[in-house]
Amino acid sequence: MHVRDFGAVPDDGIDDTAAIRAALAAATTRGRPTTVLFDAGTYQLAPDPDGGASLPISGAVGLSLVGEVGPDGRPSTRLVGGLPLANDIAPATQFTLTDCQGLTIKNFVLDYSPRATSSGEVVSVDPGADEVVVDVFENSTHFDGMRCYSANSWDLATRRLNRVTSLTIGTNPEQFANLWHSVAGGAGRRYRISGHGFSDRVAPGDGVSWHLNVVGGSYNIFALGCRDLEIENLRIHNAVGVGMLAGYGHNVTLNRVVVEPVGDLAVGPRDAIHLSNSTGTMSVTDCYIKGVRWDPLVSRSSFLRVTDAGDGRVITVSPVSAGSRALPFAAGDELTFWAGAQPSAVSVVEASPLDEEGTAFQIRLSSDLPSDAAVGTLLSSAGHEWAAASLTGTTIEDNIGTALVFMNRNLRVHGCRFANNAYHDIGLGTTSAGTGSFARDVDIRGNRFEGSGWVQKYRKHARTGAILTFANNGAFTNQPYNSGITIQANSFTDLETEEFQTGIYLRNARDVTVRNNRYVDVARRVEVDAASTQDIDLRD
Numbered sequence: 001m002h003v004r005d006f007g008a009v010p011d012d013g014i015d016d017t018a019a020i021r022a023a024l025a026a027a028t029t030r031g032r033p034t035t036v037l038f039d040a041g042t043y044q045l046a047p048d049p050d051g052g053a054s055l056p057i058s059g060a061v062g063l064s065l066v067g068e069v070g071p072d073g074r075p076s077t078r079l080v081g082g083l084p085l086a087n088d089i090a091p092a093t094q095f096t097l098t099d100c101q102g103l104t105i106k107n108f109v110l111d112y113s114p115r116a117t118s119s120g121e122v123v124s125v126d127p128g129a130d131e132v133v134v135d136v137f138e139n140s141t142h143f144d145g146m147r148c149y150s151a152n153s154w155d156l157a158t159r160r161l162n163r164v165t166s167l168t169i170g171t172n173p174e175q176f177a178n179l180w181h182s183v184a185g186g187a188g189r190r191y192r193i194s195g196h197g198f199s200d201r202v203a204p205g206d207g208v209s210w211h212l213n214v215v216g217g218s219y220n221i222f223a224l225g226c227r228d229l230e231i232e233n234l235r236i237h238n239a240v241g242v243g244m245l246a247g248y249g250h251n252v253t254l255n256r257v258v259v260e261p262v263g264d265l266a267v268g269p270r271d272a273i274h275l276s277n278s279t280g281t282m283s284v285t286d287c288y289i290k291g292v293r294w295d296p297l298v299s300r301s302s303f304l305r306v307t308d309a310g311d312g313r314v315i316t317v318s319p320v321s322a323g324s325r326a327l328p329f330a331a332g333d334e335l336t337f338w339a340g341a342q343p344s345a346v347s348v349v350e351a352s353p354l355d356e357e358g359t360a361f362q363i364r365l366s367s368d369l370p371s372d373a374a375v376g377t378l379l380s381s382a383g384h385e386w387a388a389a390s391l392t393g394t395t396i397e398d399n400i401g402t403a404l405v406f407m408n409r410n411l412r413v414h415g416c417r418f419a420n421n422a423y424h425d426i427g428l429g430t431t432s433a434g435t436g437s438f439a440r441d442v443d444i445r446g447n448r449f450e451g452s453g454w455v456q457k458y459r460k461h462a463r464t465g466a467i468l469t470f471a472n473n474g475a476f477t478n479q480p481y482n483s484g485i486t487i488q489a490n491s492f493t494d495l496e497t498e499e500f501q502t503g504i505y506l507r508n509a510r511d512v513t514v515r516n517n518r519y520v521d522v523a524r525r526v527e528v529d530a531a532s533t534q535d536i537d538l539r540d
Helices: 017-028
Strands: 034-037 041-045 053-058 063-066 077-082 093-098 104-113 117-126 131-136 149-155 190-194 207-211 219-224 227-236 242-247 250-259 273-276 279-285 288-290 297-302 304-308 314-319 334-337 344-353 361-365 378-381 388-392 395-397 404-407 409-414 417-419 426-428 440-445 448-450 464-469 482-488 491-495 501-506 509-515 518-522 526-528 533-538
Touching: 017 034, 017 041, 017 053, 017 063, 104 219, 219 227, 227 242, 242 250, 250 273, 297 378, 464 482, 464 491, 491 501, 501 509, 501 518, 526 533
Parallel strands: 034 063, 041 077, 053 093, 063 104, 077 104, 093 219, 104 227, 219 242, 227 250, 242 273, 250 279, 250 288, 273 297, 279 388, 288 395, 297 404, 388 409, 395 417, 404 426, 409 440, 417 448, 426 464, 440 482, 448 491, 464 501, 482 509, 491 518, 501 526, 509 533
Antiparallel strands: 117 131, 117 207, 131 190, 149 207, 304 314, 304 378, 314 361, 334 344, 334 378, 344 361
C-alpha cells in the first residue's frame, strides 16, 4: 500500500495530512500485517485543530510505515508539521500511537516549519545595560517579540555547547517577559534582548539558541500502550515538546534514531526520548542525540504509596502522581516496598481498581506486608519495569540535561560515548516525589565519558560526576537503595573544569563494583558518600 494511492504527493506544498490519514486508516482496518510506503521528499502535515495528532494510529496490528533512504542510508522522506510563527505554540503532535501491536516506523525525518527554535550569532554585548544583540541565522525562525526560553551558549567553530550555565531556564512563562526585539542591521535578522541576566555569559562570536515554547504537550511521537514498537532510521530535527514519549507498553526498540539540530543549534526544550511504566525489553542501539534542552534519554517507572495497610495481606495503594492512564497490575507481579535498611518484595495475588480513573487499587499480597512498610511507604511494581534494558553503540553529546536518566532495573550500557553534557552523563536513582524507582542490576562497561558535568544539577549533593547514583526525593535520605551496579573498563577524560566534577560519585547505593577504568585529566576519580552507601568495592 502506498500513500500516493490516497493522494499524498511529496514536494508539492499541499497539505498531505488527510491523504496520509486515509492510507493509515485503510491499512489499520485490513486485519492483517500491512506496509504503508512513502516516497522520498517532503510531506506537509497540519496540526490537529482539536489538539490531537496530525497522524493518529490506534489499535493497529502488524503495521509498518516505511519511507525512502538516500545513497548514504539516511532517510529521505520528510514529514514536516506546519506551525504558527508565535510564542507558546499550541499542541502540534505529529504521531500518536495508541494500543498498537507490532508497529514499525522506519526511514523518516520528522521536522517542523517554521521550527519552534531559533539561534544566531552574538554581535554585541552591553553588560552595563544587560543587553545582547544577535544576528539570527539565515532560514532560522525569527519575529519581533520572540520569547527566549531555554537559551544556551555555543561555540560556533565547533558547534559544541560552551561550558556555562543555561542562559535562561525555567517553566514559568512569567520569568520570560523580556523579549527579543528587532533592531536595524543584520539583513533584517538582527535582534536585541535586555534584562535577562545572561550578558555576562556570552561574547561576540558566540552562538545562542533559544526556544519559543516552554511547556510540554507536543511530541514528534507519542506512544501509549503499544506492544513491540520499533523505530528505525529516524531523524528528529526539531521538537515543540518531547521528541518521543512512550509509556505503558511492552518492548521498545530504537535503532539508528538521531535527534540532532540542523541549521539551528537546538532541537527541543524537553526530553529527546522519555520511556515510562513499560515492561519487556528496552533496546537502544546506534543512536545519536545532540542539542536537547533537558534530558536526552529517560527511563522511569512511577512510585505508588500505601494508603491503607488493611489486614496486612489486603492493602490499598495509589499513584503518587497522575499518569497518562491507570497503572496495570497482574497476578504474579513483584511489588518492591522501599522501606527499612533494604527494600522488600512481595508478589501480587490479585489486584482490583477502586475507581475508573485508576487513582486507587486494592491489592491482595502473597504474604504479609513487610514489617518496615506501613501507610505512606512508597512502592514500585515489576509490572511497570523492564525485564531487560540496553543502550549500546550510542553517542549523547552537547545536551544541557542528564544524558541518561535511569530509574528502573536490568540496564546494560555498553560501547557508548557521552561528551560535553552539562549535567552528569548517567544518573541512577529517583529524581522527584512521584518518579522512580531505584536502579538495580546495572552494568556500565566499555564506554567513553568526556568532559560532562560542568553544571551541578543537585545542589544538595557535594559532587556531580560522569556517573552519579542518588535519591533526589524527599521521601528518602541515606537509604542505599540503588544496588547491584558494576562500572568497569570505561574511560573518563576532561573532568576537572569545576571543583565539584568527579568521574564517579556514589551515594544511596550498595553492592557497587568499580574496576579497570581509565582516567585522564580527572581531578577526582571516584568519591563515595559513606553515610548512604554499603558494600562498595573500589578496584581502580
